[in-house]
Amino acid sequence: MTKLEQIWFNECYKSLIDSPLSHWLQTLPSLMDSWQRTAKHGEFDKWCRLLNKLPKTSPSHIDLTSSVSIGSHGDVDEYTKKQIEGLLKQFMPWRKGPFHLHDIHIDTEWRSDWKWDRVSPHIASLKNRSVLDVGCGSGYHMWRMLGEGASRVIGVDPTQLFLIQFHAIKHFVRNTDAPCENIHFLPMGIEGMQPLKAFDTVFSMGVLYHRKDPIAFLQQLKDQLRKGGELVLETLVVDGDENTVLMAGERYAQMRNVWFLPSTDALSVWLSRLGFENIRVVDVNHTTLDEQRSTPWMDTQSLKDFLDPEDITRTIEGYPAPQRAVIVANKK
Numbered sequence: 001m002t003k004l005e006q007i008w009f010n011e012c013y014k015s016l017i018d019s020p021l022s023h024w025l026q027t028l029p030s031l032m033d034s035w036q037r038t039a040k041h042g043e044f045d046k047w048c049r050l051l052n053k054l055p056k057t058s059p060s061h062i063d064l065t066s067s068v069s070i071g072s073h074g075d076v077d078e079y080t081k082k083q084i085e086g087l088l089k090q091f092m093p094w095r096k097g098p099f100h101l102h103d104i105h106i107d108t109e110w111r112s113d114w115k116w117d118r119v120s121p122h123i124a125s126l127k128n129r130s131v132l133d134v135g136c137g138s139g140y141h142m143w144r145m146l147g148e149g150a151s152r153v154i155g156v157d158p159t160q161l162f163l164i165q166f167h168a169i170k171h172f173v174r175n176t177d178a179p180c181e182n183i184h185f186l187p188m189g190i191e192g193m194q195p196l197k198a199f200d201t202v203f204s205m206g207v208l209y210h211r212k213d214p215i216a217f218l219q220q221l222k223d224q225l226r227k228g229g230e231l232v233l234e235t236l237v238v239d240g241d242e243n244t245v246l247m248a249g250e251r252y253a254q255m256r257n258v259w260f261l262p263s264t265d266a267l268s269v270w271l272s273r274l275g276f277e278n279i280r281v282v283d284v285n286h287t288t289l290d291e292q293r294s295t296p297w298m299d300t301q302s303l304k305d306f307l308d309p310e311d312i313t314r315t316i317e318g319y320p321a322p323q324r325a326v327i328v329a330n331k332k
Contacts, residue, residue, distance in 0.1 A: 004048050004051065004052070004167070005032075005036060005048075008167065008184070008185070009029070009032045009186075011181065011184065012028075012154070012184040012186065013025060013028070013029060014181075015152065015181060015182060015184065016028075019130070019152065020130060020198045020226075021130065021152070021154075021196060021198050021199075023194075023196070023198075024193075024194065024196055026194075027194050028186075031188060031192055032186070032188075035187055035188065040160060041160045041161065043161075044160055044164075046090075047090070047091065047160075047161070047164040048164070050087050050090050050091070051164065051167060051168060051171065053087055054084065054087055054168065054171050054172075055076075055080055055083060055084065056175065057071060057075055057076055057080070057084075057102060057172060057175065058075060058175055059071030059072075059075055059102070059172060059175060059176050060072055060074070060075050061176075062173065062176040062177065062178050063147075064143050064144060064146055064147025064178060065144075065147040065148070067098075067100060067113065068097070068098075068099050068100065068140060068143045068144065068147075068169070069099075069100035069101075070099075070100070070101050070102070070169070070172045070173060070176065071101060071102040071103075071172065072102065072103060073102060073103030075102055076102050080102075081102055081103065081104060084101065084102060084104060085104050087168075088101075088104070088106065088168060089297070091161065091164055091165050091168060092297060092298065092299070093109065093297070093298040093299070093300065094106050094107075094108045094109070094138065094165065094297040094298055095108055095109045095110055095137060095138065095298055096108055096109075096110050096112045096137035096138045096139075096140045096141075097110070097112055097113075097138065097140050097297075098111070098112075098113065098140075099140070099169055101169070101172055102172075106297055107295040107296060107297050108138075108140075108295065108297055108298060109292060109293065109294065109295060109297075109298035109302055110291065110292050111290070111291045111292075112137075112140045112141060113140075113144075114291055115141075115205065115234065115291075115324075116140075116141060116144050118283045118285060118326060119205075119232060119234065119282075119283070119326050120144075120148070122280075122282035122283065122326065122328055123201070123230060123232050123328060124201065124230050125148070125149070126145055126148040126149055126150040126201060127148065127149035127150070128149065128150075128151045129150050129151060129200035129201050130150070130151055130152045130198065130199050130200050130201075131145050131150045131152065131153045131154070131199065131200065131201045131202075131203065132154050132155075132156070132199045132201070132202045132203070132224055133145065133153065133154070133155040133156070133203045133205075134155075134156055134157075134190045134202065134203065134204040134207060134221065134224075135156075135157055135204060135205065135206060135207035136155025136156065136157045136162070136166075136185065137157060137159075137162050137206075138162045138165035138166055138169075139155055139162070139165070139166035139169065139170075139183075139185055141203065141205065142155045142166075142183055142185075143169070143173075143183070145203075146178065146179070146182065146183050147178075150182070150201075151182060152182050152183075153182065153183045153184070154183075154184050154185075154186065155183075155184070155185045155186070156185075156186050156187075156188050156189065156190055156193070157185070157187065157188075157189075158187055158188060158189050159187075160187060162185075163185055163187045166185040167185070170183070190217070190220045190221065190224070191220060193220070193223075193224065195223035195224070196223070196224050197223060197224070197225065197226055197227075198224070198226055199224050199225055199226065199229060200225075200226060200229050200230070201225075201229060201230045201231075201232065202221050202224050202225050202229065202230070202231050202232070203232045203234075204217075204221055204231070204232070204233050204234070204235075205232070205233075205234035205235075206234060206235065206324075207235070208233065208235040208236075208260075209235055209236045209258050209259060209260060209261055210257050210258065210259070211259060211260075212259050214259070214260050214262075214270070215270060215274070218233075218270060218271065218274055219274055221233070222274055222275065222276065222331055225331040226331070227331060227332070228330055228331060229330065229331050230328060230329070230330055230331075231271075231276065231327075231328065231329045231330070231331070232326070232328055233267075233271075233326070233327045233328070233329070234324060234325070234326045234327075235261075235267070235324065235325065235327075236258070236261045236322055236323065236324055237261060237262060237263060237264050237267065237284070237323055237324065237325040238261045238262070238263055238320055238323065239263060239320070239323075240263035240265070240266070241263060241265050241266075242263070242265040242266050242268070242269050243266065244262065244263040244265070244266055245260055245261065245262045245263070245266050246260070246261040246262075246319065246320075247259065247260055247261075248261065248317075248319060249317065251317055252315060252317060252319055253303070253306040253307070253315045253316070253317070253319075253321075253322060254301075254305070254306045254315075254316065255306075264281045264284065264325050264327065267325070267327060268281070268327065271327065271329050275331065275332050276329035276330060276331060276332065277329065277330055277331075277332050278328075278329060278330045279327065279328075279329040280327070280328055280329070281325055281326070281327050282326050282327070282328055283325065283326040284323065284324070284325045284326075285323070285324055285325075286321065286322070286323050286324075287303060287321070287322040287323070287324060289303055289304050289312070303322070307321055
C-alpha cells in the first residue's frame with residue numbers, strides 16, 4: 001500500500017473508533033487490504049505522484065454551504081495558480097462538480113450543484129448526522145453534506161480516478177476550518193459493505209439504473225440505515241403507472257450499463273415492499289443540455305451527443321430522453 005493510501009484509510013479507521021460505526025472495523029481494514037492487492041488503473045501510481053506535487057496553500061476562506069469554494073485568487077501567486085491548474089487537469093475528466101479553488105473554476109461535465117439545490121430542501125437536516133453517499137463520484141455532494149453540518153460523511157465508489165479527484169480537493173481543504181477529519185472516500189461498492197444498520201442518512205444518486213438487480217441494491221441501501229433513517233434516492237425514471245418499467249436495450253443514451261428505468265409509482269412500490277415508509281417523490285426533472293455538457297475539464301462527448309438531433313426529447317436509440325426523480329423514504 002502506498003503511503004498516501006495508508007494515510008487515507010488510517011484516517012478513516014480512526015474516525016470510526018468510538019462511533020456508532022465502530023463495528024465496521026471488524027471487516028473494513030481487510031477489505032481495503034484486499035483492494036490494495038488488486039490491479040490498479042494504469043495511471044494510478046502517476047496520479048498519486050501528481051497529488052504529492054500539489055502545493056500547500058493557506059486558503060483565506062472556504063464555502064461548503066452554497067458551493068464548494070476554497071480560497072481566493074489573492075491567496076496564491078500566478079505561478080502557483082498555474083501549477084495547481086496544470087496538475088488538476090492531469091486528473092481529467094472531471095464529471096461531478098463544480099469546484100472553485102483559488103479562483104480556478106473546475107467546470108465539470110455535470111452541474112451537480114443544481115441537483116443538490118433540487119434535493120436539499122426536501123431532506124431531513126444533516127446537522128450532526130452520520131451520512132453515507134453511495135456512488136459518490138468525485139465527492140462534490142459529500143462536501144455539501146459536510147457543509148450542512150453532518151458529523152461524518154463517508155462516500156463509497158469503486159472508480160479510482162474519483163478517489164484521486166476527491167483527495168485533490170481534500171488536500172486544499174485540510175488547511176481550512178472545515179472538519180475534514182470527518183469526511184472519507186472508500187474505493188469500494190456497497191455490495192462489499194456489511195449491513196451496518198447505523199447511518200442516519202443514505203444517499204444514492206445516479207446509481208440504481210446501473211444495477212442488474214435493482215431490488216437487491218435497494219435492500220443494500222436499507223441495510224446501511226438505522227431504524228427511522230432516511231434514504232435519498234435519485235435515479236432515471238420514465239412516465240407511467242406502478243407497473244411501468246423500461247428495460248433498455250444494449251445502450252441507453254449510449255451508456256451500455258443501463259438496466260431498469262421504473263416509473264416513480266413503480267419505484268415507490270419497490271420501496272414499500274422492501275420495508276420503507278413515508279415514501280415521497282419530491283422532484284422530477286428532465287436533464288437539460290445546460291446541466292450536462294462538455295467543458296474544458298471534460299472535453300469528450302456529453303448529453304447533446306446522445307440525444308436525437310431531430311428530437312431532443314428522445315435518445316439516439318429512440319428512448320425517452322433522461323428524466324430524473326428524487327424519492328425520499330424512511331426505514332421502518
